Amino acid sequence: MRILLVEDDLMIGEPLLDILRAEGYAVDWVRDGELADAALQSQSYDLALLDLGLPKRDGMAVLRALRGRKQRLPVLIATARDAVEQRIAGLDAGADDYVLKPFELDELLARIRALLRRASGRAEPVYEHMGVSLDPATHEALVDGKPVSLSAREWAVLEPLLARPGLVLSRQQLEEKLYSWKDEISSNAVEVYVHGLRKKLGAALIENVRGLGYRVPK
Amino acid sequence: MKTKPAPSLKRRLMVFLLAAISAAALVQGITAYRTALQEANEIFDYHMQQMALSLGGVNGGGRGSQDDLELVVQAWTAEGLQVFQSTARAGLPQRAVLGFADVEAEGRRYRVVSVQTGGQVVQVAQELVVRERLASRLALRTVTPIALMLPVLMLIVGWVVSRSLAPVERVRAQLAKRAAEDLSPVGEGGLPAEIKPMVQELNSLLGRVQQSFTAQQHFVADAAHELRSPLTALNLQVQALQRATDEPARAQAQNRLESGIARATHLVEQLLLLARQEADGSEHLPVALAPLLRQVMTDLTAAAQARRIDLGLLHTEALSTPGNAAALATLVRNLLGNAIKYTPEGGRVDVSLYAGEAGQSALIRIDDSGPGIAEADRGRVFDRFYRTADAAAQADAIPGSGLGLAIAKVIAEKHGARLTLGQAPSLGGLRVELGFRSATRIAP
Numbered sequence: 001m002r003i004l005l006v007e008d009d010l011m012i013g014e015p016l017l018d019i020l021r022a023e024g025y026a027v028d029w030v031r032d033g034e035l036a037d038a039a040l041q042s043q044s045y046d047l048a049l050l051d052l053g054l055p056k057r058d059g060m061a062v063l064r065a066l067r068g069r070k071q072r073l074p075v076l077i078a079t080a081r082d083a084v085e086q087r088i089a090g091l092d093a094g095a096d097d098y099v100l101k102p103f104e105l106d107e108l109l110a111r112i113r114a115l116l117r118r119a120s121g122r123a124e125p126v127y128e129h130m131g132v133s134l135d136p137a138t139h140e141a142l143v144d145g146k147p148v149s150l151s152a153r154e155w156a157v158l159e160p161l162l163a164r165p166g167l168v169l170s171r172q173q174l175e176e177k178l179y180s181w182k183d184e185i186s187s188n189a190v191e192v193y194v195h196g197l198r199k200k201l202g203a204a205l206i207e208n209v210r211g212l213g214y215r216v217p218k
Numbered sequence: 219m220k221t222k223p224a225p226s227l228k229r230r231l232m233v234f235l236l237a238a239i240s241a242a243a244l245v246q247g248i249t250a251y252r253t254a255l256q257e258a259n260e261i262f263d264y265h266m267q268q269m270a271l272s273l274g275g276v277n278g279g280g281r282g283s284q285d286d287l288e289l290v291v292q293a294w295t296a297e298g299l300q301v302f303q304s305t306a307r308a309g310l311p312q313r314a315v316l317g318f319a320d321v322e323a324e325g326r327r328y329r330v331v332s333v334q335t336g337g338q339v340v341q342v343a344q345e346l347v348v349r350e351r352l353a354s355r356l357a358l359r360t361v362t363p364i365a366l367m368l369p370v371l372m373l374i375v376g377w378v379v380s381r382s383l384a385p386v387e388r389v390r391a392q393l394a395k396r397a398a399e400d401l402s403p404v405g406e407g408g409l410p411a412e413i414k415p416m417v418q419e420l421n422s423l424l425g426r427v428q429q430s431f432t433a434q435q436h437f438v439a440d441a442a443h444e445l446r447s448p449l450t451a452l453n454l455q456v457q458a459l460q461r462a463t464d465e466p467a468r469a470q471a472q473n474r475l476e477s478g479i480a481r482a483t484h485l486v487e488q489l490l491l492l493a494r495q496e497a498d499g500s501e502h503l504p505v506a507l508a509p510l511l512r513q514v515m516t517d518l519t520a521a522a523q524a525r526r527i528d529l530g531l532l533h534t535e536a537l538s539t540p541g542n543a544a545a546l547a548t549l550v551r552n553l554l555g556n557a558i559k560y561t562p563e564g565g566r567v568d569v570s571l572y573a574g575e576a577g578q579s580a581l582i583r584i585d586d587s588g589p590g591i592a593e594a595d596r597g598r599v600f601d602r603f604y605r606t607a608d609a610a611a612q613a614d615a616i617p618g619s620g621l622g623l624a625i626a627k628v629i630a631e632k633h634g635a636r637l638t639l640g641q642a643p644s645l646g647g648l649r650v651e652l653g654f655r656s657a658t659r660i661a662p
Contacts, residue, residue, distance in 0.1 A: 011455070015451070
């Protein structure tokens with residue numbers, strides 16, 4: 001899953017970036033409103049974590065522009081603006097959730113998971129399909145009830161596929177889930193991870209649709 | 219514990235006014251009574267005389283006595299032969315002396331007038347007891363209206379006093395029923411001229427209290443808001459440290475946590491400094507300005523050298539100004555620290571101290587070769603937590619709490635000094651001037 005982190009404060013952005021990456025998300029971090037606008041227009045994200053008090057362009061303006069372009073990705077506002085009116089304005093401008101700084105990290109991660117889950121059209125917290133279950137909260141993967149150890153990258157490839165069985169994701173789309181801008185992408189990375197996943201979870205779980213990409217059969 | 223009740227304006231007015239009215243009525247009553255008595259006497263005398271004169275021509279005939287006045291009339295011929303006596307009981311002596319006299323006869327006192335007319339002597343007498351009774355009845359009738367008016371007057375005075383003091387009571391009631399945080403002005407309509415200025419002063423005080431109350435509320439809200447970011451950072455840095463799996467990641471997380479703590483500490487210290495300066499009421503003693511400048515510049519030399527900034531003292535005077543030395547040092551340090559912080563590496567910062575006319579005032583000037591502050595921002599940079607867009611954009615390179623200039627301004631205000639921003643003519647950057655209204659030349 002790919003997340004855009006919009007946060008101007010270096011001291012908040014740095015640890016948050018590390019933590020989100022450790023959670024298995026591909027994260028891009030921008031530090032002002034204009035860059036956030038540009039990133040949202042050029043890249044495809046599964047979620048935006050948005051601060052409001054930003055240099056150059058306020059977070060609210062970024063949010064309105066985003067919704068004005070009919071982009072539907074979930075937006076979670078994380079800000080120090082605590083007045084009720086501001087929270088209402090944020091939600092009314094198109095945010096899906098609003099957390100106040102200082103937030104509890106575990107709560108923030110849970111909210112991110114909830115928003116991603118809702119965006120993929122599910123209500124249940126655990127992905128379960130063809131005997132494979134993934135729990136994004138604990139990062140526990142089970143095959144027929146037995147725990148299997150997956151690397152963060154393998155997880156990042158499997159999760160979007162398992163989230164919507166039947167949907168074909170191209171190699172490029174999967175690469176976007178894996179890497180943020182600055183990462184060096186090796187040309188066959190996705191193939192490598194798919195291979196690893198098939199070995200651990202069974203070859204039938206991930207189908208190769210020639211010329212199009214990969215899918216988990218419905 | 220018993221406390222003496224506060225003196226009541228109303229009670230005092232009532233007591234004094236009613237006492238004065240009573241005394242005046244009493245004096246007036248007594249005077250009126252005595253005047254009436256005296257006048258009654260004169261009227262009776264006149265009456266008796268007229269009667270005697272008129273009887274002279276009658277020659278013993280006609281009406282001999284006047285019942286209501288209880289007059290006794292006697293007439294004699296020139297030879298002393300009594301020709302008429304109105305009543306037998308009187309037994310008044312025949313008076314040879316003409317005119318008025320008080321006479322005693324048979325244990326009673328009489329007022330007597332004798333008149334000689336047409337060969338007769340007519341004597342008219344009236345018993346004094348009777349006369350006094352009649353006179354006092356007359357006098358009492360004069361006094362009665364005064365006595366009747368007294369309670370009416372008292373009621374009117376009481377009403378007027380109560381009515382006049384009603385606005386005071388109204389203001390009191392208005393103040394009594396308001397909530398503790400209600401600092402809105404008290405209604406000034408319909409107040410008498412004596413009370414209006416007091417209420418106006420009260421309202422202006424309430425306004426000032428409201429203002430400082432609001433300022434404090436804003437300050438607390440701002441402070442709470444500003445503390446959220448460093449707290450969020452600390453929280454995340456601790457989490458990152460806990461989650462770090464290898465040694466380099468742990469070392470990095472620890473470094474970040476330390477700088478996060480340093481930042482939060484700095485912010486809290488600045489907040490405390492600001493609050494302390496705002497509450498500072500310390501005595502102002504003469505502070506020598508040139509040594510103070512040198513001390514602060516020495517303290518900041520390392521910071522200037524680290525950024526290869528040429529920091530120099532161009533001009534000084536031997537001047538002192540009344541103030542708090544520590545606070546003034548903080549003020550100069552904040553101004554000079556900003557100049558060093560925002561001037562690009564290799565730049566220049568000039569400090570000078572000038573004397574005003576006859577050494578009665580002093581001016582500290584700090585010029586730098588930095589980017590300056592846009593004119594539109596110059597008014598706002600002294601606001602708490604305000605950082606210009608430029609300062610916010612380079613917040614990583616130049617960390618700041620947004621409180622330095624706010625603290626400087628508070629200290630300047632406490633010293634009655636004027637803090638102005640402008641453009642440094644030769645260096646092109648910011649010019650900060652700190653003008654002290656009073657200064658004294660001292661031995662260098």
